[in-house]
Amino acid sequence: MYQLLNDLSIVEVSSFVASPTAGLYCAQMGAEVIRVDHKAGGLDYDRYMLTKEGRSLSWENLNRAKKSVALDLRSGEGRELCVALAANTGQCITNLPEKSFLSHAAMKVAQPDGAPDMTSVRIMGWHDGRQAMDFTVNAASGYPLMTGPEEWDLQTAPPVNQVLPAWDFITGAYCAFALLAALRHRDGGGAGSEVRVPLGDVAIGTTANAGLMAEMLYRGSDRERLGNAIWGAFGRDFRSKDGVRFMVAALTSKQWHGLVEAFDVAEPIGELEANVGVKFSDGDDPRFKHRHALFDIFQNVASGLDYKTLEARMGAKGCTFEKYRTAHEAANDPALVGGNPMFGPSPANPSGFEYPAARSFANIPEQTPADPAPAPYLGQHSEEVLAERLGLSSGAIGKLVDAGTLALSDKDR
Structure with missing residues (x-):
């Protein structure tokens, strides 16, 4: 971790891969990232693989160095608190639909005097509003029908899906960039803005940037399968x-x-x-x-x-x-992991499982990176964040907990 963004706070309301990735990259550069989830956990809270204690290793790694607030996001009061947190903070990353309670307009209206002009990044499915996820936009991209043994026929052989959710990770990285670009514009005297990033546009736009779309239109046909050969080289x-x-x-x-x-x-x-x-x-x-x-x-x-x-x-x-290595071999490889300074010692992970943790992928020679931070327990920072961000007293927070609107740490669940 580096402290390049230690003056930046971001509220993240998200699930799955792309949106948490955007928050993770900001957190690894020093930003305070406050992830807000439903009190029982978001849609990705129990995503495979789970430890025997039921902790998600995926969730644990995508949420390192973040703070966690757990609200009843199915209740009106819980939703109002979520909007207020985002509005007071001034920066938000989310993959909730635009027509949800957390619209950019709702956050902007809720902003108190003195708050930075609302700036949000929203990850969508397709540009026309249709739902999408990595594996469905990949199907549309054309890549799965270019993958496979050279002798496979383009029209009759099956597609080959990639197991890496690459479009999610590319989208997450692009959203972190888009947020910082929007903030630079705002901090330079411009207005805050809502930035919408459709996952499907990231996929089809990447194929265009790679020259693949132009190639298809120029040749007037599909590219042949190449097995494991490199195209054009x-x-x-x-x-x-x-x-x-x-x-x-x-x-x-x-x-x-x-x-x-x-x-x-x-x-x-x-x-x-x-x-x-x-x-x-x-x-x-x-x-x-x-x-x-x-x-x-x-x-x-x-x-x-x-x-x-x-x-x-x-x-x-x-x-x-x-x-070539298996994933298990790669995880145990001394050159890739053991001797790689990108990996640091295992923090106190919520899962209780100790393993090397990744720092920021960027390396700044003039600075010594801090050791990787752990992911939070769900709701670990609920009380702290509501007190600091919304100015709620301990009594008011206690009433929210008693009412089931706010949940505290699930460490001892």
Whole structure:
């Protein structure tokens, strides 16, 4: 954690992945992020995987370094308190519908004198109001029908979904950026604003930014499946003599020459160049067009060498490569996790389970990052936040607790 945003407070009313991710990234940079949930937990509070005690490891990691307020969001009074918290704070991240009780207009109307002009970021499904989630917008993006073995037919073979909710995480990161952009505008003398970010637009907009949309319109047809090959360049998975699968990529001249030297294939590469009339050092185009013949040359060498030998050769030549790992292997890898300064010691997690926790992905050499902070228990900061943000007395807070409108920490649930 860094303290770059320690003068910023944000109310987050959200669930699942995209919206909590936006708040998480702000919290990891020092912002005070107050997550408000229904008193029994939001829709993602029990999301898999659960520990034997029933604590969600997903929720725990997406809500690190945040504060938690638990309100009865099904009651009028609980909703009014939620709106008041957001209005007094002046900044809000949410994925609740615009027509819900937490509309931008409702927050703006509830702002007291002296509060910063209301600025909110709202994650939506599609731009036209339809609901969406990562796996449904991914289906619309076209990517699942480009994924799979090369021999699969585009029209009859099934789609292959990615297991990483990538659009959610991209949307969360974009929303953190959009919020800070809106705040910079406001703090520079402009007005506050509502920023709406449809998850579906993030997906289809990303395909456009990647050039995929233009490619489809230009070629007038779909791209063929490539298996594990890289589109438009040289790269694929290979298998060593001892059965280790690894990925290589050569998108630059240096990477390509390093790979040729590491595999000691200059002679067969030269013979292939003479046969097909190209120079593979000329760039991506000839390497991609003749990828199958090149793949055979490299795989022939890989089949005769153990991975440790190949790893040493590729490392010495500055190649770009990586061994495939299972997720369990990655979590236990000394280079990825154990020796990676991005990970810090396990904080006191609500789950009680100790494991390395991620700091901010950004590294600021001039600053020493703090150790990762734990996620809160649901409702852990209810009393503190209502007292500080709304000026409620302990007696008033006690009445809210007695009435079931406000819940305190569920540590001993």
